[in-house]
Amino acid sequence: MDESDQISERVRGLAHRVDGLVQIEDFQTEISGFTLHRRTTKQSIHCIYGLGLGIVLQGQKEVLIRDKVYCYGAGQTMLTTIDLPAISRVTQASYHEPFLGMMLALDLNLIIETVQTLDEGIELKNFPAFSIESMDHGLVDALTRLVGLIEQPTLVEQLAPLIKQEIIIRLLVGEHGRYLRNLVKAKASDQNIFSVIQWLRNNFLQENCIETAFEQANISAATLRNHFKQVTGMTPLQYQKQLRLQEARKLVLSQAMNVQQIADLVGYESQSQFTREYSRLFGNSPSQDLQH
Amino acid sequence: MAISVERHIPTEQLINAIARFTEVQGDHVLDIPQLSFHSRRHPTDSAHCIYNLGIGIILQGQKQVVIGDQIYQCSEGQSMLTTIDLPVTSHIVQASPQKPFLAVLLLLDLQMVNQVIADMPQELWIESDQNHPSFSVESVDAALVDAFLRLVKVLDEPVMIPHLVPLIQKEIIVRVLNGPHGIYLRQLVKSGSAHHKIHQVVSWLKHNYVQPMRMDDLADKAFMSPSTFRQHFRAVTGMSPLQYQKQLRLQEARHLMFNQNVDAGRAAGLVGYESASQFSREYSRLFGESPQRDIQRMRQGL
Numbered sequence: 252m253d254e255s256d257q258i259s260e261r262v263r264g265l266a267h268r269v270d271g272l273v274q275i276e277d278f279q280t281e282i283s284g285f286t287l288h289r290r291t292t293k294q295s296i297h298c299i300y301g302l303g304l305g306i307v308l309q310g311q312k313e314v315l316i317r318d319k320v321y322c323y324g325a326g327q328t329m330l331t332t333i334d335l336p337a338i339s340r341v342t343q344a345s346y347h348e349p350f351l352g353m354m355l356a357l358d359l360n361l362i363i364e365t366v367q368t369l370d371e372g373i374e375l376k377n378f379p380a381f382s383i384e385s386m387d388h389g390l391v392d393a394l395t396r397l398v399g400l401i402e403q404p405t406l407v408e409q410l411a412p413l414i415k416q417e418i419i420i421r422l423l424v425g426e427h428g429r430y431l432r433n434l435v436k437a438k439a440s441d442q443n444i445f446s447v448i449q450w451l452r453n454n455f456l457q458e459n460c461i462e463t464a465f466e467q468a469n470i471s472a473a474t475l476r477n478h479f480k481q482v483t484g485m486t487p488l489q490y491q492k493q494l495r496l497q498e499a500r501k502l503v504l505s506q507a508m509n510v511q512q513i514a515d516l517v518g519y520e521s522q523s524q525f526t527r528e529y530s531r532l533f534g535n536s537p538s539q540d541l542q543h
Numbered sequence: 544m545a546i547s548v549e550r551h552i553p554t555e556q557l558i559n560a561i562a563r564f565t566e567v568q569g570d571h572v573l574d575i576p577q578l579s580f581h582s583r584r585h586p587t588d589s590a591h592c593i594y595n596l597g598i599g600i601i602l603q604g605q606k607q608v609v610i611g612d613q614i615y616q617c618s619e620g621q622s623m624l625t626t627i628d629l630p631v632t633s634h635i636v637q638a639s640p641q642k643p644f645l646a647v648l649l650l651l652d653l654q655m656v657n658q659v660i661a662d663m664p665q666e667l668w669i670e671s672d673q674n675h676p677s678f679s680v681e682s683v684d685a686a687l688v689d690a691f692l693r694l695v696k697v698l699d700e701p702v703m704i705p706h707l708v709p710l711i712q713k714e715i716i717v718r719v720l721n722g723p724h725g726i727y728l729r730q731l732v733k734s735g736s737a738h739h740k741i742h743q744v745v746s747w748l749k750h751n752y753v754q755p756m757r758m759d760d761l762a763d764k765a766f767m768s769p770s771t772f773r774q775h776f777r778a779v780t781g782m783s784p785l786q787y788q789k790q791l792r793l794q795e796a797r798h799l800m801f802n803q804n805v806d807a808g809r810a811a812g813l814v815g816y817e818s819a820s821q822f823s824r825e826y827s828r829l830f831g832e833s834p835q836r837d838i839q840r841m842r843q844g845l
Contacts, residue, residue, distance in 0.1 A: 368706065389700075392693075408664050409717045413710045420706045 254388070261391045262326045266308035266351045268398055273351070280401045282411045284356030287398075291349045295340040297497045297533070299452075300331035300381070302434075303356040304422065306394065310350030311343035316381070317485040317493075323383045328390070330427045331381040332434040333445070334452045335483060336493035338532075353394070357419065359434075365419050366435045384426035393417045444468075444478050451487065455494040456518055461487045496532050499525070503540045510537045552685045553692060554620060558602050558645060560695045565645060573698055575708055577652075583644040587635040591794055591830065594625040596731075597650040598719055600683055600691060604644030605637035610678055611782030617680050622687065624724040626731045626738075627677035627745050629780060630790035632829075647691055649715060657732050659716045674737050674778035675730055681723040690715050737775040740765040744772075745780065745787070752791040753815040758784065792816070793829050800838050807834040 272278070273289040280287060284303075290310070311324035315338040323329055324343070344350035386394075397414045400407055423431055447464045454460045464487070465472050479487050495517040502513045514525035514537075530536045564571050565582035572579045577597075583604070594608075605618040609632040616636075617623050638644035694711045697703055719728055730738040744765050748756075761784055762772035776784050792814040799805040799813060811822035823833055830837045 365706075406717065406721065409659070409662065409721075410714060413714050413717075417707060417710050420703070420710075424703070424706075 255385075258386060258388060258391055259326055261388075261395065262308055262386070265391065265395050265398060266325070268395075269308055269351050269353065270349065272398070272401055281404050281407050282397065282400060284358075285397065285411075286354045288352045288354065289349050290341045290344045291346045293341050293344055295338055297336070297338050297500055299494075299497070300333075300335045300337055301356065302332055302359055303330075303354055304418070304427075305329040305331070306353045306355070306386070308351040308353065309348065310341060310352075312350065312352070313340045313342050314338070314381075315340065317483075317489060319484065321381075321383060327383055327385050328427070329381055329383045330422065330430055332430055333381075333482060334448055335381065336490065336497055353398075355394075355397075355415070355418065357422075358415070361416060362419055362423070362431060363435050365416065365423060366432060369420075369423055382427050382430045387421075387425060389421045390418065390425065393421055444475070444482055447475065447479065447487075448483065448490075451491060452494065455491050456498070456516070458518065461491060492528065493532075495519075496529055499529060499537070500533060500540075503537050506541065510541065513537065552620070552683060553688050554600075554602055554683070557600070557647070557688055557692050557695065560692055561602075561645070561647060565643070568643065574701055574704055575694065575698065577650040577708075577712070578694060579648045581644070581646045581648065583635045583638045584640045585635075586638055589632050589634045589831075591630070591632050591790075591797070593791075593794065594629045594631050594678070595650055596628070596653055596656070597625055597648055598715065598724070599623050599646055599648035600688065602645040602647065603638075603642055604635060606633055606635050606644065606646075608633040608678070610676075611777070611780065611786060613676070613678075613781045615678065615680050620683060621680050622683045622724070624679050624681075624719065624727055625677060626727055627742050627780060628749060629678060630787065630794060631678075647695070649691070649694070649712070651716060652712070653731075655709075655712060656716055656728065659713055659720065660729060660732050663720065674775055675727050676781055677727070677731075677738075677779050678781065679724055679727045684718075684722060687715065687718045687722065690718055737765075737767075738779055740767065741775055741779045744776070744784075748784070748788060749791065752788050752795070753813070755815070756784065756788050789825060790829070793826055796822070796826065796834070797830065797837070800834060801841055810834070 269287050270289065272280075273287045276289055278287040278289075305323075306328045307323055307325055309325050311322065314321045314323070314329065316335060321329070322342070341350045393414055397411070397418070400410055400414065419431075422428065447468050450464045450467065451460060454463070457463070465475060468475055470478075476487065479485075479490070483490055485493070499513050499517045502508055502516065508516070510526065511522055514522045517525075519525035526536055526538075533540070561580050564573060564580050568582045568584045570579055570581050589609075600622045601617050601619050603619050605616060608615045608617060608623070610629055615623070618637075635644045690711055694708065694715070697707050697711070700707075716728075719725065730736055731742060733739055744761055747764060748761075758769050758773070762769040765772050765775070767775065773783065776782075776787075780787055782790070796807075796810040796814045796816075799810045800807060805813065807823065807826075808819050811819050816822040826834050826837070832840065
């Protein structure tokens, strides 16, 4: 058995264990920031990825970020470093072989502390906001112990922080490492792009929010726009639109308002434009979704 | 009551993981300075040494440890915890070329133990007013062996040593605290406990064993009456303060004679004996032979 077979074997073992633990589709464990996921049908969700690690144990999923599709399957992990609106679609799942995955939120401060203890320097370049890599033995092992801890609730408080720290170390020295390091360096050396994203994320319903965000940043609009695109894979306008449409989607699904009210609230002047863009992103028109 | 699940204890894996370090019999320390591997192919004579704060696992064979007048048998599948520096006499009882005696030992850092205990959820504290001895032997559980196994495997990834070793050390402390050794380790840091006070006196004694010892002064250091002090000291270390000091003195004298070529008369003076004949008498009683013959025998044995 070569190394990748051994890893696949361990991933299967872990999938089996997780399958036994997940009681609902999205299961919040006793360990903070650590969730388990199970799907028996193919489905899409719109979400905003924060700083964290997504792990697929069984099945496959696609992530649509702006207009690009990224695919990852059993044994792979996706590291996202920035608040990123995305559509995540489970593409391989069945009743007999459900999709099984896990999400672990990562603590930026802990990453910063850990990076300081590692020495290599890497040139700061603009970087995509996520990376997809296969797991190595060390990471599978640490994740297996984290899952094992779910069944020992009395030890969670004492051992979970140690395992999370180990995972960060493993990520930093592994294939995801340069993304994480870049994140830390970018945070330290260039606050602009992050503060713009953060600000937009919290104020996307305001009028002229992009202009306001740009004014606050101490950098030329052209540079910022460029930088923004490199980091998030989309323009500020596209980013704002995704946030608005996702908010609209939430409102539609909560059934509390009509289409006009929702379009208004998320900042569309024209209801027909809203309907068009909503349909393009989510497949159904808002009124179709409202009738469900 | 939790349902206990039979879980395989991976001692076999740990034996395999250390096999390449323990082919030559002896005590081996590699890139993790707190971690040592011990192997012997034959039963041994008594060895006198000082055990420090640490946890060891016997993987194969058996050893006998004598502390004061207490005799402990430590066999494969058991772990031994020492919380206070103790002069001990030990020997390997079971070992053969086919099945050597094998053990791993991890020295623990008192500050780290303190920190882990401070971070422990209060509800897990088990209060005990009893004085527990500072040496305990218990069965190992799978989680402890697994943590040791990962510690050994870090030797294969030298770049990870400074990052992962402290995490695994902390985990081992957590596991020990939550396992059968827990009460023994916890009392070490319970401030105000008799154990804690005795620990401080022992630390002082270790550095001042050459001086003549006055029981009243030691009892004062522990804020106890002399009789209470004597009683607690014995409960914690397994011997009287005088025996403890004597063992430290005689072990140091033996070390001076063997390693520094100091003669018996001078060694006796250096470790605090006023009478050479008393030294010789007590030395013979502990090590089985007079100083000169003991050292001669040790040299020949090399």
